[in-house]
Amino acid sequence: MMNLKAYLSCCLLLLLAACNDKLDLDDVRSDERLVLYCMPCAGLDTTLIQLSRSVPVHKRRAEPEPLQGVRIVFSVNGEEQLVLRSEKGTPTVPAGCYYVVGQWHEGDAIDLTAEAEDLPPIQAHTVIPSAFPLKEVDLAVKPGVDDRMVQFRITFADPDGTDDCYGVHVLHKSEYKRELFDEHGTLIASEVEEAYINPFYLEADDEPLMESSTGLNSVFELYDDYYQNLYIWDDRLVQGKTYTLRMNGYYSADGVWEEEGERRSQLHTYKLRLYTLSPEMYRYLKSLNDNANNELGHAGLAPLRNLYTNVEGGFGVLGGCRIVETGWLDNPS
Amino acid sequence: MKASVLRAFPVLLLSCLLPLAAWAQTGTTVRQQLERLKSVHAVRLVYDASLKLDVPYRGRPLDGMTLSQGLDELLRGTGLKWVAERQYIVLRPLERYTLSGYVRQDNGETIINATVWDQTTGSGTLTNEYGFFSLTLPEGFHRLRVSFVGLGERTLELTLTRNRQLDIRLTPDYRLDEVLVTADLNSPLSTTQTGKVSLTQQGLNRGFALLSSSDVVKTLQGLSGVAAGTELISGLYVHGGGNDENLFLLDGTPLYQVNHLGGLFSAFNTDIVKNIDFYKSGFPARYGGRLSSVVDVRTNDGNLEKLHGSFSLGLLDGRFQLEGPLRKGRTSFNVAMRRTWLDALTAPFFAAYNSSRTDKLNMRYAFHDINAKVTHIFSDRSRASLSFYSGNDFFKVDSKQHDNSYIQDYDKDFYHVKFNMEWGNTATTLNWEYRWTPRLFASVSGLYAHNRSNYYFLEDDKQTGEDRWQLSLQEQRSRSTIDDVGYHAELDYRPGTDHHVRMGSTYLYHLFRPQQTDNRHYAGTEEAVDTLRRRGRASYRGHEFALYAEDDIRLGDRWKLNAGLHYTLFHVSGKTFHSLEPRVAVRYQLDDRTTLKASYAEMSQFMHQLSNTYINLPTDYWVPSTDRVRPMRSRQYAAGVYRALPGHLGLSVEAYYKTMSRLVEYDGGNQLTPAVSHWESLVRTGKGKAYGVETELTYDDGRTSAAASYTLSWSRRKMPAFFSGWYPDKFDNRHKLTLSLHHRFTRRIEGYAAWNFHSGNRMTVATQLVEAPIVPGAGSDGTWEWVFDSPNNVSLPAYHRLDLGFNFRRTTKRGYERIWNVSLYNAYNHKNALYARVVRRDDGTLKGKVTGVFPILPSFSYTLKF
Numbered sequence A: 001m002m003n004l005k006a007y008l009s010c011c012l013l014l015l016l017a018a019c020n021d022k023l024d025l026d027d028v029r030s031d032e033r034l035v036l037y038c039m040p041c042a043g044l045d046t047t048l049i050q051l052s053r054s055v056p057v058h059k060r061r062a063e064p065e066p067l068q069g070v071r072i073v074f075s076v077n078g079e080e081q082l083v084l085r086s087e088k089g090t091p092t093v094p095a096g097c098y099y100v101v102g103q104w105h106e107g108d109a110i111d112l113t114a115e116a117e118d119l120p121p122i123q124a125h126t127v128i129p130s131a132f133p134l135k136e137v138d139l140a141v142k143p144g145v146d147d148r149m150v151q152f153r154i155t156f157a158d159p160d161g162t163d164d165c166y167g168v169h170v171l172h173k174s175e176y177k178r179e180l181f182d183e184h185g186t187l188i189a190s191e192v193e194e195a196y197i198n199p200f201y202l203e204a205d206d207e208p209l210m211e212s213s214t215g216l217n218s219v220f221e222l223y224d225d226y227y228q229n230l231y232i233w234d235d236r237l238v239q240g241k242t243y244t245l246r247m248n249g250y251y252s253a254d255g256v257w258e259e260e261g262e263r264r265s266q267l268h269t270y271k272l273r274l275y276t277l278s279p280e281m282y283r284y285l286k287s288l289n290d291n292a293n294n295e296l297g298h299a300g301l302a303p304l305r306n307l308y309t310n311v312e313g314g315f316g317v318l319g320g321c322r323i324v325e326t327g328w329l330d331n332p333s
Numbered sequence B: 001m002k003a004s005v006l007r008a009f010p011v012l013l014l015s016c017l018l019p020l021a022a023w024a025q026t027g028t029t030v031r032q033q034l035e036r037l038k039s040v041h042a043v044r045l046v047y048d049a050s051l052k053l054d055v056p057y058r059g060r061p062l063d064g065m066t067l068s069q070g071l072d073e074l075l076r077g078t079g080l081k082w083v084a085e086r087q088y089i090v091l092r093p094l095e096r097y098t099l100s101g102y103v104r105q106d107n108g109e110t111i112i113n114a115t116v117w118d119q120t121t122g123s124g125t126l127t128n129e130y131g132f133f134s135l136t137l138p139e140g141f142h143r144l145r146v147s148f149v150g151l152g153e154r155t156l157e158l159t160l161t162r163n164r165q166l167d168i169r170l171t172p173d174y175r176l177d178e179v180l181v182t183a184d185l186n187s188p189l190s191t192t193q194t195g196k197v198s199l200t201q202q203g204l205n206r207g208f209a210l211l212s213s214s215d216v217v218k219t220l221q222g223l224s225g226v227a228a229g230t231e232l233i234s235g236l237y238v239h240g241g242g243n244d245e246n247l248f249l250l251d252g253t254p255l256y257q258v259n260h261l262g263g264l265f266s267a268f269n270t271d272i273v274k275n276i277d278f279y280k281s282g283f284p285a286r287y288g289g290r291l292s293s294v295v296d297v298r299t300n301d302g303n304l305e306k307l308h309g310s311f312s313l314g315l316l317d318g319r320f321q322l323e324g325p326l327r328k329g330r331t332s333f334n335v336a337m338r339r340t341w342l343d344a345l346t347a348p349f350f351a352a353y354n355s356s357r358t359d360k361l362n363m364r365y366a367f368h369d370i371n372a373k374v375t376h377i378f379s380d381r382s383r384a385s386l387s388f389y390s391g392n393d394f395f396k397v398d399s400k401q402h403d404n405s406y407i408q409d410y411d412k413d414f415y416h417v418k419f420n421m422e423w424g425n426t427a428t429t430l431n432w433e434y435r436w437t438p439r440l441f442a443s444v445s446g447l448y449a450h451n452r453s454n455y456y457f458l459e460d461d462k463q464t465g466e467d468r469w470q471l472s473l474q475e476q477r478s479r480s481t482i483d484d485v486g487y488h489a490e491l492d493y494r495p496g497t498d499h500h501v502r503m504g505s506t507y508l509y510h511l512f513r514p515q516q517t518d519n520r521h522y523a524g525t526e527e528a529v530d531t532l533r534r535r536g537r538a539s540y541r542g543h544e545f546a547l548y549a550e551d552d553i554r555l556g557d558r559w560k561l562n563a564g565l566h567y568t569l570f571h572v573s574g575k576t577f578h579s580l581e582p583r584v585a586v587r588y589q590l591d592d593r594t595t596l597k598a599s600y601a602e603m604s605q606f607m608h609q610l611s612n613t614y615i616n617l618p619t620d621y622w623v624p625s626t627d628r629v630r631p632m633r634s635r636q637y638a639a640g641v642y643r644a645l646p647g648h649l650g651l652s653v654e655a656y657y658k659t660m661s662r663l664v665e666y667d668g669g670n671q672l673t674p675a676v677s678h679w680e681s682l683v684r685t686g687k688g689k690a691y692g693v694e695t696e697l698t699y700d701d702g703r704t705s706a707a708a709s710y711t712l713s714w715s716r717r718k719m720p721a722f723f724s725g726w727y728p729d730k731f732d733n734r735h736k737l738t739l740s741l742h743h744r745f746t747r748r749i750e751g752y753a754a755w756n757f758h759s760g761n762r763m764t765v766a767t768q769l770v771e772a773p774i775v776p777g778a779g780s781d782g783t784w785e786w787v788f789d790s791p792n793n794v795s796l797p798a799y800h801r802l803d804l805g806f807n808f809r810r811t812t813k814r815g816y817e818r819i820w821n822v823s824l825y826n827a828y829n830h831k832n833a834l835y836a837r838v839v840r841r842d843d844g845t846l847k848g849k850v851t852g853v854f855p856i857l858p859s860f861s862y863t864l865k866f
Helices: A002-016 A215-219 A279-293 B002-026 B030-041 B067-075 B216-221 B342-355
Strands: A034-038 A046-053 A071-076 A079-081 A098-101 A109-116 A119-127 A134-142 A149-157 A165-181 A187-199 A231-234 A242-250 A255-259 A262-277 A315-318 A321-325 B044-047 B080-085 B088-093 B096-105 B115-118 B123-126 B132-138 B140-148 B152-160 B164-170 B196-200 B246-250 B253-255 B273-279 B293-299 B308-314 B317-327 B331-340 B360-377 B382-402 B412-437 B440-464 B469-496 B499-525 B529-555 B559-572 B575-591 B594-605 B607-610 B621-624 B632-645 B649-666 B683-700 B704-718 B735-744 B749-758 B768-771 B784-787 B799-811 B817-825 B833-840 B846-852 B857-865
Touching: A034 A109, A034 A119, A034 B768, A046 A071, A046 A109, A046 B768, A119 A279, A119 A315, A134 A242, A134 A262, A149 A165, A149 A262, A165 A242, A165 A279, A215 B440, A215 B469, A231 A279, A262 A279, A279 A315, A315 B768, B030 B044, B030 B067, B067 B080, B067 B088, B096 B140, B096 B152, B115 B132, B123 B132, B132 B469, B140 B164, B152 B164, B196 B216, B216 B273, B216 B293, B253 B412, B253 B440, B342 B360, B499 B607, B499 B621, B529 B621
Parallel strands: A034 A315, B044 B088, B096 B164, B246 B293
Antiparallel strands: A034 A046, A046 A098, A071 A079, A071 A109, A109 A119, A134 A149, A149 A242, A165 A187, A165 A231, A165 A262, A255 A262, A262 A321, B080 B088, B096 B132, B115 B123, B115 B140, B140 B152, B196 B273, B246 B253, B273 B293, B308 B317, B308 B857, B317 B331, B331 B360, B360 B382, B382 B412, B412 B440, B440 B469, B469 B499, B499 B529, B529 B559, B559 B575, B575 B594, B594 B632, B607 B621, B632 B649, B649 B683, B683 B704, B704 B735, B735 B749, B749 B799, B768 B784, B799 B817, B817 B857, B833 B846
């Protein structure tokens, strides 16, 4: 009886002993390369050049060694520009980054080559795109249960015959304002006590150009995140047409509280940055978003695509862009 | 005296043998032997000078025989006969008569791929998919051996004096465990094609049944040269092909959706399956339209004599099958149904759950299959059948919530979510078979197939007060269908034992409606409502017309050739594609136990399944080739050596090399539902190649059968949109080894074990970590980004799994058979890797992580056969 019991126990142990497989990172060997991010933008006078060293995963530690012997050639329409390095860092250029000062215009051809010790040299090319063909921006409140939405309606006229790529980034400003009135109701003082400016999260439920919002993805609420809340699309479905894009964000109503001689208010305003993107920059951002959102792919149940790069010999992107910025738009009521 | 006789014996023996030896040595040709007979017996011979008499004579010595014995012996196997007319012996060619008919089981069920072998002339044939055979033989005596693996053999003796029709039955008397089929013309040793595997119902129900249901696709997945894809999903990746490159035919009608429950079960109910011919290479010309494999499933006609059936209850499903005569010996029916019964459990569970709650939740999943077939025999020459298949899955969620506690200004809050999803196939085939002559068999089928996938989603949120309300209502409807209607006609002509000609035509009218969507969204209050409606639809009308001809030719004693052409015309949206595909297979018989084979096949595919995942979602839909996305093509070379070894062993080694062009891969981001509106701009095209060697060693002594198959293979892709060079396919499994053993312990107990091993599936894993970019005007998140720069760059850890299954049979007093099946999937509980990824830990270090999902899965079923 004991023998049988022992035998059955052994069988049970054998059956329930799940094996654990491992992935050896040495199987994923790759070479270090230069990583370049440079997005020359018409309308800005400083072009940032992020240059770093990639970290192959088989090294098992995400700490890239600093680059040595860096040489960068940045040229616009074949004319080499002065490349500077920010040692201490400024609000627009982090410490250790390279930058170029200058204004670029539609159609400018940008070429960049770079090299560093022990790493293969890189080169890339892009062209500054035309300005965002904005016709109108309109904000409206979209009714709903529990949550109302602020809807950004961006009307643009897509040029015919060209493949264009666009993006929108919305900033939300929340201001706490204090106003003082005398006994006659005349404003005697006004100050903004606090103001917060943050990127504004948008949803694309109502927007067919944003494919993530359709079909089963919508049913299962599998909404895509966009890198740095920069919502991008291309003109495949609206080629040569005037179109109104609708993006929604959670609505916050302005608030006003009045006491004797004093009025406090919380006001919401929005600023839109409307981008035209070079094809390289669009493809890079789309590929970054697709990979980040591809949960099935990371679970081995769908293909995972390569991260796009137009940097020959390295990673990253040299992508031209152009930004049109609105003023601060009032919160719709 | 005795001694003298003994001494004289050699002399006597020599005196007898010497003349015989002289005969044998001098009579080297039939003509010379004839002349000798003529001189010995002083007869006059008359024969046509064109008769081929200068052929070697290899028969017995004719010395001592009478004239008639000598002539009989001499002319045996020459195709000649002699007739005595007055004082002359006249030689004439033998008349040739055709022996045709059907081979059936004892219940009248026709048998596909049965061997009809004439031992007298050493020639034979196989029954076709309707059980029909035709064998043209010289007049005279013949000994026929009719056999089929699993049913044994039967020998018939007959004298042919005219064309004859036979209705041959392999009865249970011949179903002896110990009797092995000695000459199976459908074995790899005998067929001309490479890469052909035939499965019968008996082979499918050998003891192991995952989740209590034997499965056709799971069985095919275990074969060499076939990758199973993602675990437990009904993937079939044959010789490096894609999952949409398999032609599934159910009684001749193509099916598009062959999965239930996300691929856990395939759509074929094994209770009604009679035979499956599966081709991996060397495709005969009669098949076309897919690149990588053909799965030709034929169903049982039904018992013509008695009512029989079976009932089975398993872990997830119940099955019922009934067959019998509608008119004895003339008309039969066969009905099989299968349905999951989990919802029968979940329904009362949710009813109980909901009974005490205001909020209601209901969830149901079920699938069913119905196969039905009616066969009528009009006469010996004519019969017809009508077969019907319906398979359907549905998944329903319905949730209603009433919440009044957190709302202001409103009295009631009602939230309702409903999701219904349904997908499946309907297929009907009306077939008429007619034997025009003993050598010419015709079949005509009318085909109709409907494939559908629908879902409906509703989200309704409503708040109401005394004089106010606010609502948000979202509705989504999506429907995808394919309708095929057409015919298939084939002539099966067997002019002699050296030829088997098939020619035919297929026409299918395809109506693709890949996606019809209607989305509505209402949101608002009593003051204002915002309405949004989006509709989309696309449809394509396609005409697919095919013509083919093939001839299975015997070229002498050792060579056999199957040569054919398959032509397809595909017309869609004003664009016409033509494809002329040569198919050649050749077999050389090295000796009685060894054959060599080689084949070449070109295939085209005019429709593509758009899918963003590897999990066979029902919303994956089919689209036709268009001007922009052109038909896919493949070319495949295969060659092999096949040998029957002593001791019931068989060995085959087969190699293949396949190239594929214009392969299509969908690249629509992360959409579960591929968008149809601009699908052509979202697919990428490229090419592929696959090559490998498959080795199989089999053993079968009637009681124990075992097989070991090993595949060494490569499967590569080149899609310039994804990668500049060649890269491994997702299911590029370098090594695959399957060991299986089936043993009948007693008449009551049989067991099955199979160990499956293969190199892991490929996975795209990040190779580098890089700083995140700073986007002008939007900034950076300050984190790191993973770089994926080489598709499928890592092989997951090796996959291995042991499956066990046992059948316990018992016959009841009433003669019914009870079968208990107990099966264990993944018996030693190895959680095979589903995916791997690199993760960054808080301390900045990187680690490779592998995740496996499926543990040991036990199942059982009870079957009653009556």
